[in-house]
Amino acid sequence: MASILLSGCIPAGAPRYAPYSRPAPQPSRQPAPASDRVSTLPAPPPAWEARPVTADAVQVPSSIYTVESGDSLRRIANKTGAGSEAIARANNLHAPYTIYVGQHLTIPGGRYHRVHAGETGIAIARAYGVPWDQIIAANDLEPPYTLRTGQRILIPGNKPMTVAERAAAFNLDIEDIVTGGEPAAAPHEKPAKPTASPTRVLPATTPVRPPAHMRGDFIWPVRGKILQGYGPGKPGNRNDGITIGVPLNTPVEASASGVVVYVGDQVPSLGGVVILKHGDNYATVYGHVSRILVQRGQSVKQGQVIARSGDTGLADNPELHFEIRKGRDPVNPVSKLPQG
Template sequence: MRRMGALLFGVILMSGCIPAEAGREARSYDAPEQNRQQEPFERRSLDQDVRALPAPPPAWEARRVSADARQVASATYVVQSGDSLRSIAAKTGAGSEAIARANNLAAPFVIQPGQRLGIPGGRYHLVRAGETGIAIARAYGVQWSRVVSTNGLEEPFILRTGQRLLIPSTRPETIEERAARFHLDIDDILTGGEPALAANARPARPTASSARVLPATTPVATPVTRAASQFAWPVKGAIVGRFGPGKSGERNDGIKIAVPLDTPVLAAADGVVAYVGSDVPALGGLVIVKHGNATTTVYGHAGQLLVQRGQSVKKGQMIALSGNSGFADRPELHFEIRQGRTPVDPVSRLPAR
């Protein structure tokens, strides 16, 4: 009995020397996966992999662009009988819009035989069917925003097949500028995300159902009706991020609203879905809806996307489920309202709570 008691005491004493970490490791390996409690800092799989309805790749990935711009020298062209800006552009290789701007010509761009026109020199890219502004900018290694400003592009930013875009000249870049060259943001998607239209074609009309998937090469028609003066709140929750510059200097183009996971996200007004995806890393699961009067709403950090590009939505319709995807550090909704390309404080357009 004494020998057995001594042996038992030794076993207990040795077990007390096992490091606590080793004990925890053993328990974690031995515990069945289904019985393990999720750590509070672990993200649910819903937010790690944003779920969306089946859809084609983004329009800017559907048609590859060749960087085959034609170099055009600055020159003077004398207008011949029967010439038009379009025919002069075809003869010289320059863009008709660029020629009009260089010569201060206003619509309907009337020209007369014998008139001398300055032909602006530079690299001109001929737009082909299905090409997008984002894809063109990537092909030449320039920011799409520079192409927009160089060519004076305006709403609705839909390119036309046969259009000639002046490609900005490249300049020495810093490492940061080179890394940001292909960084997509909301403005890129709004102004350079639609594929080019054929000369006499029209954008596709929106569909009321998510069952019909538009091809990535089909431009979506912009609503022509005026948007409501006030929008509805997309979710109910506390505002945890205000519009404008933050404490650390970063700028918030919208507001952030704290909500539980899987909260229904509702369309703030009638409109057409212009984008669904997760190509803007900071915002994760993302829906962009275009309304009338060049107004756009943006819904980010979603965990599940419930609509399709080109789908018509009504005010209050569920378009997504909330999540903490992207750079969100909690379950929340990033919500923006843009007038044209300019973000505005959503609180100024939403009803008081």
């Protein structure tokens, strides 16, 4: 089983998967099994587990291709096995990607994985043992980082890895869930329309339609003492959000209207987690909750109760870990929340 840690806090100069703002836990400080401490609504496992990826990337050699009559960028990609986006970047082509007969195009070599229906960035990263952020960089992916069925993406690195090595290299963090957790959609497939009801159980491999734009400002999800602020904390540690002390079972409210994109307990350091997307590439994260009251694909309104606070994961006390993210980047929540 792959090691799964939290990205909430990042030791300076160390891999970004260290537990946030606390020293590495000792054996006696391991979190209790999340399933024993986090109450969730009935739901399928997330898409990266429901739709695992086979590491069947094709190794494509670097070459020069001469454009023939009837060629398009996608047809050339199918002929060579390289990604159409990678070919466009290598040749400085921009939409509408006009090419002409006799033109010489550079075909960038490398390992190319063809995305199948329902696959996620997380599952692809897990299959190859390559961090999702490296795949994002290698393919120049932009927010919202959505994959499409049939797309060929470049997998960084060429070193063969065993199954055990790939599992050991894989880490799941909040950034990955926010930017690599949605299933790939066919070019003309419409994502599922959000519903207001938590009783609808959306198939894990069905894409969710997030809001295009955010409406209004953020509000505090709970009221309480800030136990740990954003940024550097204890020596060598960093918090990507804020930690708010609250009594057990305090209602946790949606900081802004949006759509639920993740509910679960797969980040042991955080225990129960709810993630919302709000449009304009904003997302909010609610961790350490003990009871989750919403479903993936559910539309929620600002101020709606989405969970109950807890002390799950590596929480020292009853508390809420709260993050605001813009794309992959964390934002100091206090700078976005009402003062006073």
